[in-house]
Amino acid sequence: MIVVTGATGNIGRPLTRALARTGRQVTTVSRHAAAAPDGVRHLTVDLAEPAALEPALAGATALFLLLSGDLHAEGAGPADIIGLAAASGVRRVVLLSSLGVATRPFGTTRIRMRELEDELRKSGLDWAVLRPGGFASNALWWAESVRAQRVVAAPFGDVGVPVIDPLDIAEVAAACLLDDRHTGGVYELTGPQVITPREQTGALAAALGSPVRFHELTRAEARAAMARSMPAELADDTLDILGSPNPAELRVSEDVERVLGRAPRSFADWATDHVAAFR
Numbered sequence: 001m002i003v004v005t006g007a008t009g010n011i012g013r014p015l016t017r018a019l020a021r022t023g024r025q026v027t028t029v030s031r032h033a034a035a036a037p038d039g040v041r042h043l044t045v046d047l048a049e050p051a052a053l054e055p056a057l058a059g060a061t062a063l064f065l066l067l068s069g070d071l072h073a074e075g076a077g078p079a080d081i082i083g084l085a086a087a088s089g090v091r092r093v094v095l096l097s098s099l100g101v102a103t104r105p106f107g108t109t110r111i112r113m114r115e116l117e118d119e120l121r122k123s124g125l126d127w128a129v130l131r132p133g134g135f136a137s138n139a140l141w142w143a144e145s146v147r148a149q150r151v152v153a154a155p156f157g158d159v160g161v162p163v164i165d166p167l168d169i170a171e172v173a174a175a176c177l178l179d180d181r182h183t184g185g186v187y188e189l190t191g192p193q194v195i196t197p198r199e200q201t202g203a204l205a206a207a208l209g210s211p212v213r214f215h216e217l218t219r220a221e222a223r224a225a226m227a228r229s230m231p232a233e234l235a236d237d238t239l240d241i242l243g244s245p246n247p248a249e250l251r252v253s254e255d256v257e258r259v260l261g262r263a264p265r266s267f268a269d270w271a272t273d274h275v276a277a278f279r
Contacts, residue, residue: 001059003090003176005047008034008051010137010166011096011173015064016040018174029056052082052217057088058094066096067116071156078112092126092183094176096169098262099133099188100241103248107237126175132189134163136218136270138259139200140247146212147279152201155222160196164189165265167273172259185271187255192264194250204278207271219243242258 002019006012007028010152010172020037021025027041028034036042043056063085067078084095097117101112121125142152169189176182195203198214205212217225219239226235241249256264271278 001027002062002064003027003029003052003060004054004064005029005045006064006068006096007042009066009068010031010135011066011170012064014167014170015173019177022174022178027056027060027174030261031051034146035059035278038119046187047078050077050084053081053084054088057090060085062088062092064096064177071230075128078116082116082119082123082125086123086125090125090203092128093120093123094130094173095120096173097129097131099190101236102129102168102188102198103246104237104241109234109237110152119159126180126183128182128184129186130169130172130176130189131187132164132169134161135169136163136165136191136267137274138163139190139204139267139271140277142204142272143277146204146208149213150211151213151215152197152204153217154186154197155217155219155239156196157198157214157216158196159243160194160199161241161249162190162192162194163200163267164191164256165267165270167270168256168260168264172256175259182259185259187254188253188257190251190253190264192266193252195267201273203268203271205277206268207275208278212241 002024004016007016010032016026016028018263020040027043029043031046033044034042045052086251097113101114104110117129145151145153201212201214223235
């Protein structure tokens with residue numbers, strides 16, 4: 001059995017579907033109750049309390065570990081999840097980390113994630129680490145303004161990074177969970193090219209078949225908007241990357257193609273698949 005945490009998110013949902021199609025037994029875990037595909041068991045677990053994961057891990061052989069905000073919750077012990085997995089008989093863990101662990105290693109959030117990667121390496125389990133850069137799905141932040149006004153409002157309109165479709169992350173995760181050849185792999189996951197917010201706006205307009213205007217926010221305006229839905233420190237970290245990506249953050253990785261045997265999907269592909277959210 002394979003356990004998927006973060007099962008209701010942009011990675012967890014397609015990962016669950018991909019694993020279920022193989023006929024494997026799958027248990028999905030999320031903080032809130034959610035529907036699961038036929039044949040998939042779902043459990044409601046808060047990963048900020050690692051012991052609560054024990055029932056989900058009973059009988060499991062592999063774990064996809066996506067911590068997100070649970071990594072930083074007060075009193076959280078994410079390393080305890082790895083220990084619990086090993087004690088429960090799990091043999092393989094695939095960890096969703098962040099490209100920032102390599103490109104900006106000294107921020108508080110990256111230090112904690114690096115520590116978790118190190119705990120996984122020392123665990124004695126088979127493991128793989130995924131380090132994606134920016135997500136194409138972050139464009140969903142613009143969905144409301146595109147629907148209402150046909151406007152994308154974002155900072156740094158002409159500064160780009162190679163954003164990745166979460167579907168590609170999910171498919172790489174599935175490969176790492178199912179194939180021993182990826183044991184010990186650390187994969188940097190990006191899209192196929194650097195793309196700016198202004199260019200993303202054009203791709204959304206093409207998918208919609210109607211014009212979409214780009215409005216450039218100041219950094220302060222963007223920070224105020226982001227801080228309503230994430231910690232201020234994380235908002236500042238994100239804006240630092242978006243406004244001044246370093247050479248490592250601009251690099252297009254070949255790791256998606258190495259694992260999947262195909263090029264990563266473009267932002268235009270993502271926009272076409274998710275155009276309903278912007279109508």
